[in-house]
Amino acid sequence: MRHIISILLENESGALSRVSGLFSARAYNIESLTVAPTEDPSLSRMTIVSIGSNDIIEQITKQLNKLVEVIKVVDLSEAAHIERELMLVKVRATGKDREEMKRIADIFRGRIIDVTDSAYVIELTGNGAKLDAFIEAIDRTLILETVRTGVSGIGRGDRILKV
Amino acid sequence: MAKEAKDKVLTGAEILIRCLQEEKVEHVFGYPGGSVLYIYDALSQQDKVKHILVRHEQAAVHAADAYSRSSNKIGVCLVTSGPGVTNAVTGIATAYMDSIPLVAITGQVPTAAIGQDAFQECDTVGITRPCVKHNFLVKDVKDLALTLKKAFYLARTGRPGPVLVDIPKDVSAQSCAFDYPESISIRSYNPIVKGHSGQIKKAVQLLQDAKRPMVYTGGGVILSNASERLTTLTRKLGYPITNTLMGLGAYPASDKQFLGMPGMHGTYETNMAMQHCDVLLAIGARFDDRVIGNPTHFAQNKRKIIHVDIDPSSISKRVKVDVPIVGDVADVLADMLAQIDSVGLSKKTQDISAWWKQIEDWRSRDCLKYPQGPDLIMPQFVVQKLFEVTKGDAFITSDVGQHQMFAAQFYGFDKPRRWINSGGLGTMGVGLPYAMGVCLANPGAQVACVTGEASIQMCIQEMSTAKQYRLPLKIVNLNNRYLGMVRQWQQMFHGNRYAESYVDALPDFVKLAEAYGHVGMQITRPQDVAPALHEAFTTYKDQLVFMDFITDQEANVFPMIENGKGLSEMIMSEDL
Numbered sequence: 160m161r162h163i164i165s166i167l168l169e170n171e172s173g174a175l176s177r178v179s180g181l182f183s184a185r186a187y188n189i190e191s192l193t194v195a196p197t198e199d200p201s202l203s204r205m206t207i208v209s210i211g212s213n214d215i216i217e218q219i220t221k222q223l224n225k226l227v228e229v230i231k232v233v234d235l236s237e238a239a240h241i242e243r244e245l246m247l248v249k250v251r252a253t254g255k256d257r258e259e260m261k262r263i264a265d266i267f268r269g270r271i272i273d274v275t276d277s278a279y280v281i282e283l284t285g286n287g288a289k290l291d292a293f294i295e296a297i298d299r300t301l302i303l304e305t306v307r308t309g310v311s312g313i314g315r316g317d318r319i320l321k322v
Numbered sequence: 323m324a325k326e327a328k329d330k331v332l333t334g335a336e337i338l339i340r341c342l343q344e345e346k347v348e349h350v351f352g353y354p355g356g357s358v359l360y361i362y363d364a365l366s367q368q369d370k371v372k373h374i375l376v377r378h379e380q381a382a383v384h385a386a387d388a389y390s391r392s393s394n395k396i397g398v399c400l401v402t403s404g405p406g407v408t409n410a411v412t413g414i415a416t417a418y419m420d421s422i423p424l425v426a427i428t429g430q431v432p433t434a435a436i437g438q439d440a441f442q443e444c445d446t447v448g449i450t451r452p453c454v455k456h457n458f459l460v461k462d463v464k465d466l467a468l469t470l471k472k473a474f475y476l477a478r479t480g481r482p483g484p485v486l487v488d489i490p491k492d493v494s495a496q497s498c499a500f501d502y503p504e505s506i507s508i509r510s511y512n513p514i515v516k517g518h519s520g521q522i523k524k525a526v527q528l529l530q531d532a533k534r535p536m537v538y539t540g541g542g543v544i545l546s547n548a549s550e551r552l553t554t555l556t557r558k559l560g561y562p563i564t565n566t567l568m569g570l571g572a573y574p575a576s577d578k579q580f581l582g583m584p585g586m587h588g589t590y591e592t593n594m595a596m597q598h599c600d601v602l603l604a605i606g607a608r609f610d611d612r613v614i615g616n617p618t619h620f621a622q623n624k625r626k627i628i629h630v631d632i633d634p635s636s637i638s639k640r641v642k643v644d645v646p647i648v649g650d651v652a653d654v655l656a657d658m659l660a661q662i663d664s665v666g667l668s669k670k671t672q673d674i675s676a677w678w679k680q681i682e683d684w685r686s687r688d689c690l691k692y693p694q695g696p697d698l699i700m701p702q703f704v705v706q707k708l709f710e711v712t713k714g715d716a717f718i719t720s721d722v723g724q725h726q727m728f729a730a731q732f733y734g735f736d737k738p739r740r741w742i743n744s745g746g747l748g749t750m751g752v753g754l755p756y757a758m759g760v761c762l763a764n765p766g767a768q769v770a771c772v773t774g775e776a777s778i779q780m781c782i783q784e785m786s787t788a789k790q791y792r793l794p795l796k797i798v799n800l801n802n803r804y805l806g807m808v809r810q811w812q813q814m815f816h817g818n819r820y821a822e823s824y825v826d827a828l829p830d831f832v833k834l835a836e837a838y839g840h841v842g843m844q845i846t847r848p849q850d851v852a853p854a855l856h857e858a859f860t861t862y863k864d865q866l867v868f869m870d871f872i873t874d875q876e877a878n879v880f881p882m883i884e885n886g887k888g889l890s891e892m893i894m895s896e897d898l
């Protein structure tokens with residue numbers, strides 16, 4: 160099953176490689192990993208999407224907790240949560256494709272944030288399935304490049320992950 | 323101490339030495355080189371911390387590791403950057419696999435040179451990351467004292483392990499005020515010590531209701547210094563007990579309740595009891611593949627499992643358990659004892675005499691028996707004689723192979739921290755440096771290294787260190803002219819094809835020992851085994867003696883469970 164693991168850790172050099180090293184050393188799967196400092200610059204917040212049986216996910220959370228720089232770990236997917244991912248897509252946009260591309264971007268609540276004579280950069284947020292659906296919806300031959308941030312997640316309501 | 327020096331400005335190297343003094347470190351095992359020259363300079367200007375100059379960095383770590391294992395003090399090693407570090411990695415990984423607390427200090431190229439592919443630069447923190455509990459690169463001399471405080475704290479608390487501190491050369495040269503913190507807390511690191519009281523009650527209830535109980539303990543009991551409590555509890559309950567390879571000595575081997583080691587080369591009675599018990603109390607053990615064999619086969623018999631461990635990730639990793647208890651083994655055992663006392667042992671309703679009868683029946687198979695004839699020396703016989711001559715009271719280090727298993731099977735350890743071997747990583751070459759570490763941590767003690775002619779050659783250069791520091795260890799070389807354990811597998815599982823397992827061109831170990839300035843003996847006849855050992859431990863009490871026992875070439879270790887097979891699928895000596 161797919162799990163979203165949220166980690167609060169010390170914002171120290173090397174902390175990221177301890178986490179990613181743990182995943183590769185123990186052959187755990189990483190679908191995506193995002194990390195950035197929080198409002199408290201001494202802390203980083205990381206979101207990892209992993210696929211594994213419940214036993215493996217349990218091991219992953221335990222092993223993560225064992226890392227000295229990790230402060231807290233939660234499996235967001237255990238309860239109500241929100242996940243979002245940002246995607247930037249550069250597409251060829253000439254002739255009739257210009258209108259069509261804008262129309263589809265609008266349907267997906269995407270925004271065109273860069274325009275040239277021949278291309279658009281479209282910004283899109285949502286869960287992974289929505290971003291995949293957008294890629295499916297447009298003419299693949301027009302895609303010049305895509306970049307996705309990977310999932311960031313947060314618990315709904317009173318579920319709070321902080322020190 | 324910290325106060326008086328508070329305002330004094332010291333160099334990084336001096337700060338390091340002061341930190342070691344504050345931690346009451348008496349010995350540092352090391353080897354100098356360019357990036358640690360300031361540190362060696364500072365070392366030489368004091369005499370509280372003694373330096374032991376090894377002959378290879380791997381041995382520095384092994385010796386520091388055994389120093390910890392045999393004494394509950396913290397072993398410290400010091401090596402230079404680049405090759406010094408890479409040589410040390412095997413030692414660090416060995417300590418890590420067995421959760422041994424130790425602090426490794428490594429030199430690094432100056433901060434400005436890091437990342438420039440400088441001479442003797444390597445990414446120490448990166449290379450060692452997967453085999454340390456934690457590691458640090460100190461970039462500012464002002465962080466040095468606090469980092470060392472953290473290193474010692476992390477190494478010894480929670481599930482112990484090696485911690486590495488990488489110190490660039492300029493950091494050891496720069497100065498700042500020295501202040502060693504008295505205590506420390508790390509917000510992201512809070513190991514659980516006390517077990518959950520509800521779980522402990524459940525565990526005690528389960529134990530008292532058991533019809534076929536079994537106690538199974540590992541290295542965690544030794545690391546937590548909980549042998550006494552374990553012994554009290556087990557005796558109180560009257561239950562059978564086994565100690566793993568890492569846990570030998572936690573419960574006296576001479577006691578009737580002790581069934582011997584479990585696992586691949588465990589005793590028949592222990593493995594059968596592990597497989598057929600209805601309640602298993604696992605303490606500070608991790609259901610390792612060499613202990614329970616195939617987990618699917620293990621799960622075929624239904625039993626309730628109580629698992630006490632300080633590391634939550636060790637619980638339900640290979641085997642699902644019913645009553646997990648996270649906590650320091652010594653603490654949890656104290657609480658279990660208190661709980662038993664409060665509910666009263668008389669409430670122990672189950673009569674387990676039928677279970678004991680079954681166990682005695684298994685025991686009567688005498689699974690460790692071996693034939694000792696008049697001509698060839700059997701390796702088991704040497705270990706038995708070693709036990710007799712040392713009255714079962716020596717520190718025994720070992721390497722990896724058949725000799726290690728014979729030592730574990732035939733030297734009955736009655737005390738913890740007496741059996742020093744590489745259980746997890748299985749590192750050949752540890753035996754001699756381990757014995758050096760033991761000698762330094764336990765002056766005056768009897769120390770023997772039970773080894774094989776292949777393993778001993780992996781750190782043989784340390785005979786020179788042993789000479790320099792007059793370490794009177796005894797080397798018991800069980801010389802079968804084979805990579806015995808490899809040969810045994812080839813014989814049993816690879817159609818008798820002994821690919822590269824014959825050890826040709828062996829040195830004359832007697833002359834070799836003499837060349838290093840020690841005493842050498844070669845023993846070829848069974849009747850000479852005990853006299854030779856006796857002579858080594860009396861006449862040559864204060865010297866290193868290398869005893870080269872020429873043993874039966876094709877003796878095998880039994881019982882044996884083939885890789886991937888189940889606990890009750892043992893091959894016995896009579897099967898082959």
Ligand SMILES: Cc1ncc(C[n+]2csc(CCOP(=O)(O)OP(=O)(O)O)c2C)c(N)n1
Pocket residue numbers: 721722723724725726748749750751773774775776777778800802804805806807808
């Ligand atoms: C560093 C290292 N290399 C290889 C091995 C694999 N190995 C395990 S036992 C063994 C043979 C050991 O031979 P010896 O020291 O003579 O002991 P014996 O088994 O004959 O008692 C080998 C090669 C190992 N454990 N460690």
